[in-house]
Amino acid sequence: xxxxxxxxAVLERWPSFxxxxxxxxxxxxxxxxxxxxxxxxxxxxxxxxNSLIAGACKIYVETIRNTPLLVQIFLVYFGLASLGxxxxxxxxxxxxxxxNVGAYTAEIMRAGFEAIPRGQIEAAEGLALSRLxxxxxxxxxxxxxxxxxxxxxxxxxxxxxxxxCSQISAEELTAVANYIQSDTYRAFETYIIVAVLYVIxxxxxRAGFWGLGLVLFPRRRRLGTPL
Amino acid sequence: xxxxxNINHLMFLGQGALWxxxxxxxxxxxxxxxxxxxxxxxxxxxxxVRLASAVYVQLxxxxxxxxxxxxxxxxxxxxxxxxxxxxxxxxxxxxYVAAYLGEIWRGCIQSVPKPQWEAAEGLALTRTxxxxxxxxxxxxxxxxxxxxxxxxxxxxxxxxxxxxxxVELMRSGQIVNNSLFEPFAIYAIIAVTYFAMCYPLSLFSQxxxxxxxxxxxxxxxx
Numbered sequence: 001x002x003x004x005x006x007x008x009a010v011l012e013r014w015p016s017f018x019x020x021x022x023x024x025x026x027x028x029x030x031x032x033x034x035x036x037x038x039x040x041x042x043x044x045x046x047x048x049x050n051s052l053i054a055g056a057c058k059i060y061v062e063t064i065r066n067t068p069l070l071v072q073i074f075l076v077y078f079g080l081a082s083l084g085x086x087x088x089x090x091x092x093x094x095x096x097x098x099x100n101v102g103a104y105t106a107e108i109m110r111a112g113f114e115a116i117p118r119g120q121i122e123a124a125e126g127l128a129l130s131r132l133x134x135x136x137x138x139x140x141x142x143x144x145x146x147x148x149x150x151x152x153x154x155x156x157x158x159x160x161x162x163x164x165c166s167q168i169s170a171e172e173l174t175a176v177a178n179y180i181q182s183d184t185y186r187a188f189e190t191y192i193i194v195a196v197l198y199v200i201x202x203x204x205x206r207a208g209f210w211g212l213g214l215v216l217f218p219r220r221r222r223l224g225t226p227l
Numbered sequence: 228x229x230x231x232x233n234i235n236h237l238m239f240l241g242q243g244a245l246w247x248x249x250x251x252x253x254x255x256x257x258x259x260x261x262x263x264x265x266x267x268x269x270x271x272x273x274x275x276v277r278l279a280s281a282v283y284v285q286l287x288x289x290x291x292x293x294x295x296x297x298x299x300x301x302x303x304x305x306x307x308x309x310x311x312x313x314x315x316x317x318x319x320x321x322x323y324v325a326a327y328l329g330e331i332w333r334g335c336i337q338s339v340p341k342p343q344w345e346a347a348e349g350l351a352l353t354r355t356x357x358x359x360x361x362x363x364x365x366x367x368x369x370x371x372x373x374x375x376x377x378x379x380x381x382x383x384x385x386x387x388x389x390x391x392x393x394v395e396l397m398r399s400g401q402i403v404n405n406s407l408f409e410p411f412a413i414y415a416i417i418a419v420t421y422f423a424m425c426y427p428l429s430l431f432s433q434x435x436x437x438x439x440x441x442x443x444x445x446x447x448x449x
Contacts, residue, residue, distance in 0.1 A: 066421065068383040068421055174297075177294070195286075198290050
């Protein structure tokens with residue numbers, strides 16, 4: 001059997017590929033921002049002295065980190081439906097991805113918080129900074145700076161993982177590919193193109209985060225620490 | 228349609244769970260073998276080998292596993308090989324796991340302290356002897372906790388093999404759901420089963436890490 005590849009037949013569907021790639025980036029962007037907030041809250045919650053809150057945050061993080069994203073997406077999808085709530089596939093996808101990446105972000109942020117030397121917090125207390133000021137300037141910002149590379153890798157992985165949302169018919173890049181290959185019978189070419197698009201998207205995201213890091217953390221840039 | 232969850236359904240789910248474990252083991256062994264080669268290639272003295280393996284890792288790590296699975300399933304069919312879902316899933320997961328384990332293990336090999344490499348060289352060991360007798364035994368110790376941690380990822384990722392029709396835990400859940408239509412209850416059972424497989428490994432990995440941390444901090448000042 002010989003392999004005959006016909007890329008032009010598939011490439012002429014480029015507007016669909018583009019729309020899918022844009023939706024993938026939108027999913028990733030929403031889930032990244034919301035997941036970063038949720039994860040930071042969960043990390044703060046795990047560090048509180050209230051054992052009820054700390055326990056709840058731990059259960060959240062461990063449950064999510066030890067079950068597959070595909071199962072989580074289906075649970076959110078059918079869970080919301082069984083509550084009688086009807087949402088678009090996009091909303092369900094963003095919700096599930098946010099819950100998912102929130103747990104991973106929480107673990108990374110916790111590592112960041114633990115890396116803040118105790119003495120710095122004591123020094124801030126000595127300077128009579130308020131609790132809120134301490135949390136923001138002494139704990140949160142330096143912690144984010146420390147774990148920034150790990151966070152960004154996690155968010156790129158999230159973008160790749162959003163391909164799983166094709167299973168609940170959110171029209172992102174992989175769903176577009178599934179549709180095009182069933183229409184053109186050119187599965188191999190379609191998925192090669194989509195794979196290349198994902199590699200490009202992940203490189204673009206990495207470059208974007210790197211640039212953002214240079215702007216956000218000028219101190220780090222001066223120290224010459226790689227982002 | 229209709230009916231209730233009965234013992235036969237649970238048996239079917241149990242069978243799916245066994246296949247999840249089976250596929251994970253295949254992916255770990257296959258990915259481990261290829262990943263080991265990748266790890267060595269990444270630190271090879273030959274620039275072309277280093278470059279080729281780095282490109283491989285970047286490509287795989289920049290592509291979702293779902294797309295790799297589709298490529299394996301349809302790609303092998305396109306070159307005229309008739310592949311079963313199990314073969315396609317095993318091949319795709321092997322390639323995927325190899326890229327990640329290769330990077331993890333490269334880091335572990337490189338984190339063996341520099342003087343160890345130099346001492347081995349000073350004892351006139353060849354490159355192969357140096358690797359096998361000095362570096363790898365220490366690297367394996369460093370590599371154990373992250374590898375166990377990554378096994379959790381492998382188990383979770385096998386759930387994606389359901390989309391190419393391989394009947395593992397997730398797919399068997401979907402099949403049961405097609406006859407009962409109680410999605411929330413069934414996927415909750417599936418989630419609990421995955422958790423039961425993954426959580427012990429997570430805990431084990433954490434414990435290994437802590438133990439390693441103590442051992443290493445004792446060795447640190449040199």
